[in-house]
């Protein structure tokens with residue numbers, strides 16, 4: 001009964017999501033801290049698919065999705081909106097930060113919530129449904145070439161809704177690239193149906209998939225990615241660097257080679273954003289540099305993602321290769337973005 005196969009279709013997985021302590025305790029024995037976190041108000045919704053719950057014997061994955069009291073420890077330099085997205089919100093569903101690309105927030109729903117989510121201020125909360133204003137904005141702004149559908153997780157939308165969004169975007173002549181950011185192949189692999197693959201293929205969508213650990217490469221996830229690949233869908237991965245979860249060379253090597261084996265190119269290793277209540281997940285930037293340097297020259301270049309800091313406040317992603325790019329001051333580091341502007345990342349406390 002605890003096996004994900006009990007709900008072999010994706011709608012069954014969603015309707016049987018684990019969203020209470022009692023339901024979760026049917027899968028794993030909670031620690032006192034984990035159990036107590038359910039009595040407190042935590043800022044982010046809680047939900048896990050039965051499929052992902054079946055992987056929680058792995059401690060790293062468990063830490064990523066089960067709340068603890070640390071989420072209610074807020075540091076002064078952490079923010080609800082660490083990337084300053086709200087300052088660039090141009091319609092209820094659209095963030096326009098970079099000159100030629102936009103972030104289209106299609107849904108606030110995820111089938112499983114990651115405890116370090118940058119958008120914890122909005123995921124799992126109700127949102128308005130009309131996209132018309134967003135389409136009109138993209139149509140009018142001919143400088144936009146690249147649309148990233150995100151949320152929430154766009155692949156939790158129905159085929160009909162996704163097809164409608166993608167068809168409308170594909171009618172806009174200046175749009176060259178459509179990407180979808182998703183964790184669905186990891187947390188809800190049965191969502192990757194032939195029909196969904198056909199829709200993604202028809203609209204020439206790139207997938208940017210969120211993986212954090214080799215234990216996420218379950219047989220079902222491997223099958224889902226293989227199916228996407230067989231349909232000709234291009235896939236890259238994004239990995240958030242997380243303390244105690246994947247902040248060691250061997251874990252990253254296993255993950256990145258595992259991704260290549262299922263035709264997913266490791267794209268970004270992201271410094272964890274300083275969202276409120278994230279200090280227990282964040283590493284120092286020096287640690288990130290040490291890890292990325294431990295990969296260069298030692299494993300295939302194809303297996304190495306770019307290590308980036310998404311500049312807090314909306315400065316965009318900045319690739320970091322070495323210590324010469326950062327200037328330490330106080331409890332954090334300064335670095336320069338693509339516009340030559342200086343940004344600050346607050347390192348977590350050392351203890």
Ligand code: SF4
Pocket residue numbers: 109110112113114116117118119123151152153182183210
């Ligand atoms: S899948 Fe992405 S949007 Fe959803 S909770 Fe995880 S990090 Fe946030």
